[in-house]
Amino acid sequence: SRRGFSASARGTKHGHREVASSPVTPRADPSLLFVNAGMNQFKPLLLGTVDPRSEMAGYKRVVNSQKCLRAGGKHNDLEDVGRDLYHHTFFEMLGSWSFGDYFKEEACSMAWELLTQVYGIPEDQLYVTYFGGDAALRLSPDEETREIWRSIGVSPGRLLPFGLGDNFWEMGETGPCGPCTEIHYDHVRGRDASAQVNAADPEVLEIWNLVFMEYNREADGNLRPLPRRSVDTGLGLERLTAVLQGKRSNYDTDHFTPLLDAIRMGSGARCYRGLVGAADTESVDMAYRVLADHARALAVCIADGILPGMTGPQLVLRRILRRAVRFSSEVLHAPPGLLASLVPTVVETLGDVYPELTRDVTQIMDVINENEEAFMSSLVRGRRIINRTLERSSGAQTFPVDVAWSLYQNLGFPLDLISVMLEERGVRLDSAGLEQREREETESRQPGSEVTGRLSVHAIAELQRNGVPTTDDTPKYSYTLGSNGNYVFEPSRAQVLALCVDQSLVQEVGEGHCCSVILDRTNFYPEQGGQSPDRGYLVPDQHQDSLLPVEDVQMWAGYVAHQVTALVTLRVGEKVSLYVDEAPVTTQQLQEVERIAQELVERNEEVHIAVVPLGQTARIPGLRAGHELYPDPVRVVSVGVAVDRLLSSGDGVSGSVELCCGTHLLQTGLIQDLVITWERQQVKGISRITAVTRDQAREAREMGRVLEQEVESLCVRAEPGATSLGDSHRMSREVGQMTKMVDEAVMPQWQRRELQTKLKALQRRVNTALRKLETGMTHTHNPQLSVMLLSQQDSGMVFCACQVLMSTLCAADWAVAVCAQMDGNAGGSSVVAQGSGTNSDLEATLKFATKYAKNKLAAQEPTVLDAQETP
Structure with a gap:
């Protein structure tokens, strides 16, 4: 039936162009969770917003079979699936379109010809409806369509008018709309079923809807004729197949019977009988239908890149999967893995039409099995919680x-x-x-804006409770010396074990959010032993074209946390490839880039602009462009070399050449001056640079000179070293304030780096002196006391130092326990220990420290105890 529909529309008589189905994920349409109709991908044409240079702009007559999903949002059939014989989450919509080409007459005759002549459906089982008008909107009956059907041969008794609700289609509150005509099929022959049309009779079903978009609904509610009329027709494949195969139920067709057989074999349940409602006493047949439908939906969605998750379409898919698992385990009493075992059968029935299903069948099954296992564990926990709550x-x-x-x-x-x-x-x-x-x-839900690589003590405890293994970081030592004298770091493969946002564990992180990623193994070096962490990027298997920059790497209790900004949705269980960056752009390289740019400014090169066919740009040396992202023709901007010269001779590019539709200076000399004020490595070999020009460039250079003098002055004043705790704290604050000014100032980036290096060295020197003074206080306070000192640092950290009497409590244990309360760590011996944390509630921490020590000392001889805070 699918092939017959396409062949009839593509034939010489009707001349439609076949267009592939779009994925079930809507493209740039936030109003939809899933593609739920064939017209979704053609919205730009219907709304008049299509790029006139795009391939779609040339569509006149189109036919296709579209993958659709109705399981969320306005069109949500999820809870109805299984209860009757015709609802589905995933279905295929056969469609034919005319965009400013033919209109009502050819659309009606083509539909009638296909149904009665190609498919051989008896005319006496078909009924046709048309728009009967609406007095309130001053819309007349669609008599044109009625007369077309009469001329085709539909008898007046089978040609029925209906009102706005049934036979007038609208895209939304505003936009294209128009009357529609529908063809209904009666499963019972030899009767007059006109009264059952549009009366929710399961024996009389709509099989084809033809929409004639000839109006535009304005914001004021008025209808205005469209300058270009269109036709949008939709025919549900599953329902059509049931008609052609003489079945009352879609589930009795060959789209579903292989799946029902596989369910019976995999579950050991009784045979499927097609029972519904009260007749299906144990809901066994409902479970059959749920599993058959949901297996198709899951396979198609996962193949299109949607994985079960916690938001949007991912959350809907998670609910579909868990609903199927519940029916499988609780109704059919099937063993684990039944749902995933249906995937090969889905691929057999749909893979020839949608080849993306065949690319990684194992991956689809793994996703389903992993999520089923997680849900079964949740079911056990959930039942226990419900029982405990009811008992209490x-x-x-x-x-x-x-x-x-x-x-x-x-x-x-x-x-x-x-x-x-x-x-x-x-x-x-x-x-x-x-x-x-x-x-x-x-x-109340707001996207997280700031995340660090730190794992809280609670997050670490949750990881340990859940049995998440610590990270194997031995691959960080897997590097070799290349023939050119540079070290070579091999990429590594890993699986996402956990994701942390704002120190809380989550199952997925949405696009644009920051998070800490815990992997089973890593080749990234975490910050430790005085060595800075590696930088690089992760590449998810599901999004090979997305490079996720790793901005920081820290180790907490054996878990290596990679701080990442998710450019795509990232989920627990995903496989990723890891790439460690080589050295970032050096200070000398930044200065060299500025020098080259300044030379171009001084040469006052001409900027050449030309619009050329996209295919010809492949001849331009050094031009990097993903052709699928650009219109055809495309605008080429070249500095110093004419575009026609680049195309004809392939001369080397002395300046710069890009595909760009933006506005540009006509000569480089108009820039006057240029300063790079920011550089950040995005991924390996790719850095993002921010620069200012003209007056702002001169101001940036002046700011750099002023800050350089301030830093030199600070270094001179810090040289003698502070002799008191107060002086040391004041100097630490000054260094911190100056570091903040340098970090945030608009100044040359190369100069910023030099000053940051000096300030870091100065901060280390001041902190070392400060800690020596603070630790000395614990030694000199009283040798007969067990002492703990907590000191708030200007950086926001809290310094902890303690000294205890021999044979009382362990100093290291005391410091570790207290620092854990501050989301930090500590170490030392049984007598002396120190550490740090971030919790600013010093009063609560002091109380905890005192209580901990008293509990440890309760069974021993009385000991004098002191815990104090320094400003």
Whole structure:
């Protein structure tokens, strides 16, 4: 039926162009979670926003089979799937379109010809509806369409008018719209079923909808004729196949019977009987339909790059998977892995049409199995929580909203399962309270803006409780000396074990957010032993074209945390490749770049601009461009060399050549001056540079000179060394303030680096002197005391030092326990120890330190104890 539809439209009589299905992830359309109709990918054409230079702009007559998913948002069929014989999450929509070409007459005749002549459907089982008008909108009946159907041969008794709700299609509150005509099929022959059309009779179903977009609804509600009319027709493949194969149910067609057979073999359940409602007493047939449908949806989505997660379409897919697993385990009592075992059958039935399904079948199955295993663990925990809650609130008629929300949000426990389990115990789920909680959560949820590579003590404890193994970082020593004298670092492969945002563990991180990534193994060197951490990037297997910069690497309790900005959604369980960067751009290289740029300014080179066919740009030496991202033709900007010369002779590029539609100076001399004020390495071999020109460049150079003098003055004043704790603290504050000024100033980047190096060395010297003074206080305070000193540093850190009497408590244990409370660490001997942390609540930390020591000393001889804070 799919091939027949396409062949008929592509034939010489109708001349449609076949267009591939778009992925089920909408392209640049935030109004949709999934593609849910064939027209989604053609919205730019229908709205008149298509780039006139794009391939789509040339579409006149188009046909395709579109992958669709209706399981979230406005069109959500998820909870209906399995309850009847025709609802689906994933389905295929056959469609034909005319964009400013043919209109009503050819659309109607083509549809009738296909159904009655190509497919051989008896005319006496078909009914046709048309728009009967709307007096309130002053819209007349679509008599043109009615007369077209009469001329085709549809009898008046089978030609039925309906109103705005059934036969007028609108894209939204504003935009293209128009009347539609629908073709309905009656499964029962030899009767007049006109009264059952559009009456929710399962025996009389709509099979084809033809929309005639001839109006535009304005913001004021008025309808204006469109300058270019279009036709959009949609025909559900699964429903059409049921008609052609003489089946009452879509699940009895060859789209689903191989899956139903596989479910029976894999589960050992009784054969599928097609029962619904009360007749399906144990919901076995419903479970068959749920698994068959959801297996198709999961395979298609995962193949298109959507993985189960915690937000948006990923969250919907997570719910689809968990709903299927629940029916598999609790209704069919199937062994684990049944859902994933259906994937090869899905690929057999759909892979020839959608080849992306065949690329990595094992990966699709692994994703499903891993998520099923996680959910089964959550089910056990969820049941235990429900039972404990009901035991504690014996006699309560309503289940606590907070507990239900935690089960749903944190464990992924389906709300319908919670409801069923509570009904069995005579307890009600507060649906209204849950809806309110969801609204509050949505309103309060804000994207994280700042994340560091630190793992809190709570996050580390959770990792350990969950059995997450520490990171194998031995590959960091796997490097060799190349023939050119440079070290070669081999890339490594790893799996994401955990993700941390704002010191909390999450299952996925959305695009644009910062996070700490814990891997099973890494070749990145974490900051330790006085050595700076490696920089580099991660490449997710699911997004090979996305390079995720690794900005910092730290080790906490054996877990190596890679600080990453997620340029794409990153999920626990994903496989990634790791690449360690070689040295970043040096200070000398930055100065050299500025020098080269200044030479171009002084030469006053001409900037050449030309629009050329995209294919010809491949002849331009040194031009890097992803052709799929550019229109055709494309605008070429070249400095110093005419574009036609580049195309004809292939001369070397002395300046710069790019594909760019932006505005440019016509001569380089107009820049006057240029200063690089910022450089940041994005990925290996690629740095992002920010520069200022003209007056701002001169101001940046002056700022650099002023700050250089200030830093030199500070170094001179710090040379003698502070003799008191107060002086040392004041000097530390000055260094910190000057470091902040240098970090934030608009100045030459090469000069910033030189001053930062000097200030770091000065800060280390001041801190060393400061700690010696503070540690000395613990030694001289009283030799008969056990002493702990906590000191707030200007950097925000809290310094901890302690000394204890022999044979009392262990100094190292005391310091470690206290620093853990401050999200830090410590070390030392049984007598003397020191460490640091970040918690600024010193009063609470002091209380903890005193309580810890008293508890340890409770069973021993009384000992004088002192814990103090310094300013």
